[in-house]
Amino acid sequence: MTALLKIGTRGSRLATTQCGWVQRQIVTALGHDPMHAHDLAPLVIITTQGDRIQDRRLIEAGGKQLFTKEIEDALLNGEVDVAVHSLKDMPAEEIPGLSLCAFPVREDPRDAFVSLKYHSLEDMPAGAKLGTASLRRQAQALAVRPDLEIVMLRGNVDTRLSKLEAGHCDAILLAAAGLKRMGLEAHIKSYIDPEQFPCAPGQGALAVQCRTADLDQAWIARLHHSDTFLQISAERGALVALEASCRTAVGAYATIADSTLTLFVEALTADGKTRWQRRETLSAPTPETAHALGLRLGQSIRDEAGDQLIQYTS
Numbered sequence: 001m002t003a004l005l006k007i008g009t010r011g012s013r014l015a016t017t018q019c020g021w022v023q024r025q026i027v028t029a030l031g032h033d034p035m036h037a038h039d040l041a042p043l044v045i046i047t048t049q050g051d052r053i054q055d056r057r058l059i060e061a062g063g064k065q066l067f068t069k070e071i072e073d074a075l076l077n078g079e080v081d082v083a084v085h086s087l088k089d090m091p092a093e094e095i096p097g098l099s100l101c102a103f104p105v106r107e108d109p110r111d112a113f114v115s116l117k118y119h120s121l122e123d124m125p126a127g128a129k130l131g132t133a134s135l136r137r138q139a140q141a142l143a144v145r146p147d148l149e150i151v152m153l154r155g156n157v158d159t160r161l162s163k164l165e166a167g168h169c170d171a172i173l174l175a176a177a178g179l180k181r182m183g184l185e186a187h188i189k190s191y192i193d194p195e196q197f198p199c200a201p202g203q204g205a206l207a208v209q210c211r212t213a214d215l216d217q218a219w220i221a222r223l224h225h226s227d228t229f230l231q232i233s234a235e236r237g238a239l240v241a242l243e244a245s246c247r248t249a250v251g252a253y254a255t256i257a258d259s260t261l262t263l264f265v266e267a268l269t270a271d272g273k274t275r276w277q278r279r280e281t282l283s284a285p286t287p288e289t290a291h292a293l294g295l296r297l298g299q300s301i302r303d304e305a306g307d308q309l310i311q312y313t314s
């Protein structure tokens with residue numbers, strides 16, 4: 001059986017799990033039995049610089065493209081035809097020649113609280129250790145629990161869970177989406193309320209990427225989910241305006257009910273002491289108006305916060 005197309009992915013268990021789901025959807029959309037997915041649309045594992053580097057300062061210096069560049073190069077030179085990314089790991093700027101062509105239905109966008117000892121952030125005793133490498137999670141946690149000690153906890157989901165089990169910290173915050181996709185939901189003790197602490201822009205959503213020249217492929221429309229696209233258009237608008245790098249704590253969370261989109265955006269200083277928030281609704285949203293709303297709310301925070309947004313950690 002000859003391959004119809006090749007799918008590029010990072011090698012972590014989360015990345016290959018997400019990719020396997022997209023792979024089956026594509027093969028089904030092309031009219032084949034998903035049983036043959038591995039032959040018809042094989043996964044090609046690509047190691048990115050971000051997977052090799054463990055030092056947060058180098059990650060900050062390199063920016064988000066550290067996790068996507070090698071995969072995008074493989075798309076551009078024809079080694080693979082489709083790439084699957086976690087949207088929240090995608091930089092806001094576009095890559096010439098490539099397009100984000102489909103946004104499949106979003107998984108749970110919330111952050112999950114995982115601990116062997118405690119039920120929630122509120123439950124943790126003074127001085128307890130919270131493990132995270134995300135500036136946003138750090139800032140949001142400190143905003144309500146300034147007494148907690150933040151412990152730098154890097155690595156993929158499995159690594160972070162084993163560090164928690166080994167006692168490096170008392171609790172960790174992880175994306176519920178990743179845990180659910182990997183079948184690890186049982187670890188979740190409680191959820192962070194995104195109406196109070198907006199998730200990372202695009203958290204829980206996947207982005208399927210292809211060469212711009214291949215945008216007419218039949219499977220693309222089948223994978224695309226329009227409400228997800230509206231939500232992430234709004235959230236990513238805020239991301240663009242706030243130029244969120246790994247050094248800026250930004251959350252953006254959009255919901256849709258009764259044809260009305262509500263967008264909640266916040267930016268925080270790393271210590272969580274200052275929070276800038278905006279919340280607005282938009283009726284009969286389109287991807288363009290949703291994106292424009294995100295841009296406007298993000299810009300308005302930016303105007304107010306100015307230099308205070310960028311926190312230098314070294």
Ligand SMILES: NCc1[nH]cc(CCC(=O)O)c1CC(=O)O
Nearest residue numbers: 086089174175177178203204205
């Ligand atoms: N930065 C790592 C990363 N990228 C995507 C996810 C989870 C899945 C998602 O948010 O879509 C995670 C792990 C985490 O934040 O816990």
